[in-house]
Amino acid sequence: MKHTKDALVGLVVLGVIVATIGAVAWAKQADIGSRRHDVYARFHDVGNARVGNAVVIRGVVGGRIEAIELAPAGWVNVKMKLDPSVQLPNDPVVLLNESSLFGDWQATVVERGALPQDAAVQREVREAAHGGDVIPGVSLPGIGKLTAVAGQIAGDVANVASRFGTSFDDQAARELRATIRNVADLSTTLRTVARDHASDLDTLSNQLRAAVLTMNRTAGSVELTARRLDSAVTSDEIAQLVENFSVASSELRRTTVQVRELTSRLAATQAKADVFLSTSDSVLAKINHGQGSLGLFVNDPGLYRRADSLFAELKALAADIRANPKKYVSIRLF
Amino acid sequence: MGTTTHIAEGIGSATLHGLRSVGANARFVGETVSAVRDVRTWPGQVATQAWRLGVASLPLATFIALFTGIVLALLASYSFTGAVPLYFVGTLVEKTITLELAPVLTGLALAGRVGANIAAELGTMRVTEQIDALETLGYDPTSFLVLPRVIAGVIMFPVVVAASMLVAVAAGWLASVMLLHLSSPEFTKGVRLFFEAFDVEYGLVKSASFGLAVTLAGSVCGLKTSGGAVGVGRAATSAVVYSAILILVLDAMWAITWLLGRGNGR
Numbered sequence: 001m002k003h004t005k006d007a008l009v010g011l012v013v014l015g016v017i018v019a020t021i022g023a024v025a026w027a028k029q030a031d032i033g034s035r036r037h038d039v040y041a042r043f044h045d046v047g048n049a050r051v052g053n054a055v056v057i058r059g060v061v062g063g064r065i066e067a068i069e070l071a072p073a074g075w076v077n078v079k080m081k082l083d084p085s086v087q088l089p090n091d092p093v094v095l096l097n098e099s100s101l102f103g104d105w106q107a108t109v110v111e112r113g114a115l116p117q118d119a120a121v122q123r124e125v126r127e128a129a130h131g132g133d134v135i136p137g138v139s140l141p142g143i144g145k146l147t148a149v150a151g152q153i154a155g156d157v158a159n160v161a162s163r164f165g166t167s168f169d170d171q172a173a174r175e176l177r178a179t180i181r182n183v184a185d186l187s188t189t190l191r192t193v194a195r196d197h198a199s200d201l202d203t204l205s206n207q208l209r210a211a212v213l214t215m216n217r218t219a220g221s222v223e224l225t226a227r228r229l230d231s232a233v234t235s236d237e238i239a240q241l242v243e244n245f246s247v248a249s250s251e252l253r254r255t256t257v258q259v260r261e262l263t264s265r266l267a268a269t270q271a272k273a274d275v276f277l278s279t280s281d282s283v284l285a286k287i288n289h290g291q292g293s294l295g296l297f298v299n300d301p302g303l304y305r306r307a308d309s310l311f312a313e314l315k316a317l318a319a320d321i322r323a324n325p326k327k328y329v330s331i332r333l334f
Numbered sequence: 335m336g337t338t339t340h341i342a343e344g345i346g347s348a349t350l351h352g353l354r355s356v357g358a359n360a361r362f363v364g365e366t367v368s369a370v371r372d373v374r375t376w377p378g379q380v381a382t383q384a385w386r387l388g389v390a391s392l393p394l395a396t397f398i399a400l401f402t403g404i405v406l407a408l409l410a411s412y413s414f415t416g417a418v419p420l421y422f423v424g425t426l427v428e429k430t431i432t433l434e435l436a437p438v439l440t441g442l443a444l445a446g447r448v449g450a451n452i453a454a455e456l457g458t459m460r461v462t463e464q465i466d467a468l469e470t471l472g473y474d475p476t477s478f479l480v481l482p483r484v485i486a487g488v489i490m491f492p493v494v495v496a497a498s499m500l501v502a503v504a505a506g507w508l509a510s511v512m513l514l515h516l517s518s519p520e521f522t523k524g525v526r527l528f529f530e531a532f533d534v535e536y537g538l539v540k541s542a543s544f545g546l547a548v549t550l551a552g553s554v555c556g557l558k559t560s561g562g563a564v565g566v567g568r569a570a571t572s573a574v575v576y577s578a579i580l581i582l583v584l585d586a587m588w589a590i591t592w593l594l595g596r597g598n599g600r
Contacts, residue, residue: 006381012389013493020496020534023503027428027529052526100419104527 028052029064036063036081041094041107041137042128043076049096049105049139055080056099057109062086065107075128078137080107093125094137109135116140362476362554366484369477379482380489387448387483387549388490392497394447395440399498402435403427403505404513411514420516424524427506432533433593436498438585441544444491445577449552452483453573456556457566465557480553484546491545492538499537532596540588547580 029052046068055063063082071077078094089111099106115121121138128136286292290299321328369376410426456479459465465475503525510516555573559565 005385009381009384009389012392013384013489016493016496016500019500020538023500024531024534027526028531029526052529 036083038066039063039080039082039088039135040133041078041080041135042071043078043094043096043137043139044074044124044128045139046076046078047096047105047139047141048098048103049078049107053104054099054106055082055109056106057086057088062109077134078107088135092135094135095140096137097140107137359554362557363550365476366480366550366553369474369481372474372477372481375474375477376481376485379478380485383482383486384490386451387444387486388494391444391447391490391494394443395494395498396501398439398443399431399436399502400505402439403431403502403507404509406430406435406502407506407509408513411510411516420514421520421524421527423506423510423514423516424521425527426524427510428503428525428529429533431502431506432499432537434537434585436502437495437537437541437544438581440495440498441491441541441548441581442578444494444544445548445551445581446574448487449548449555449573449577450570452549452552453556453559454566454570456480456553457559457569460557460559461562461565475557480549480557483553484549487545487549488542489545491541491548495541496534496538499534536588536592539592540585543584543588544581547584548577551576551580 049065049068051065051068053065054061055065063080063086065078066081067077067079069077069079078096080094082088088109091112092109093112093115095108095110095115096105097108098104112125115125121140124138125136128134128138287295288299290296296303406427407423410423411420414420414422456465459479465479468475468478507518507521507525510521511518552573555569555576559569561568
């Protein structure tokens, strides 16, 4: 009987121990007997990732984080155990990120091309990529970090608010009240001035109104003229006008060229005329001085009279020749 | 003047009584530890006591664990309405059961069953002078009666508590699946999400300390019994009360020294 009890106690103790160990292994997801393969990744920081967190590939849990340990040169190595059927994507990168809002993290294996378009993430992956067979990894900021940043911002706002409170003390409030009173006094003075000069302002206002009316009328006239001009000139006429202007312009240009040539010729002619006039001047001077035949002829009255009588005799001779040609001309054919 | 003297006398008497009790209990613990050397006497009694204290207590412990697990799952789902995903029912059941409820509830239940049993048994032996007879026959009552019970308690309390943990988590699982329409993968996800082997280790070590406290309290109260059947009843009651108080004090002590220290160390 005693031996039976001993055996029962032993069985119970052993059974509970085995059951407890089995339950703990199940809860820890220990891979007893299964052949998983190890994959290593390295990070600058692993955030809140812990041993036992899931390794997710394309949304499917493919393994667990087996170990996290510090490595030289500021790196953290993460060992992951993946199921035998799991195949990593080409050029893989491991992202450590929160899997829910309640603090549980996971390691997500993605292709490098599927990384978030964030400069800091890309830089960290580039830095972690020189580890040989070790997969580069990066830890994305969790809700805790975001909350910390938000807390920092809130702290800054509180600092600004406290500084504002410090600067806006009782003295500042008194000065603000004095400023408000001064503005009220200034407003009263302005109202008095406005009342005193109200008539001037009315006159000025009337004149301005009259000027504006005149301007309005002028603008109306201008608008009417423009409308008439617009209605009088059609687009074809404008084109013809432009063409005429073009022709006139080209002719004017040609005329200008001709005038320029004429001017140059005129200059040459003027030079020749100058030479001619100077020569004539010297000839006339000689004539005036009675030099040469013409000078003698012009300055000697006897010569003039003889020449005149000569002309009279020549005229009489010509008349006699016309009256009696046979007297002077004898034509014989044979 | 007279009142002041009475107050001073009362305080002094209570202090001396407390110190005497502490000294007597410390001496009792010292004698129990010394009795370990009497290897001819106590090993043969351990299995019997393990059966009575541990194996025989399993039905009660598993019954308590069964309903604790069910109620805890339902309470968790009630608390998680809306904002928290329902798979955290598994997390809460696992953490609460392993860290606190299984050790403490099982410890309190065994304090009533085991502590009262030890105190009544030893008290009866005391008032019927059976212990005097043992001493006359050359047996050390501590090594023959106390040490086997203490060793059995330290060994079997964690066993019973471990069984309670398993039953409670399984009951929570079943309740979640059948009553909360939570799928098994969701529940297991919640259980595994924040599971650490430390949780079980902490609960089992704590329950071992409870076993030590309950068996020692029962033995002390039983061996000090006097006054016949009334004294036996009083000893049993005292054993249950002291055991319950010690369990709660030890629970707080473990939480402060171990759990809090570990939490700060993370």
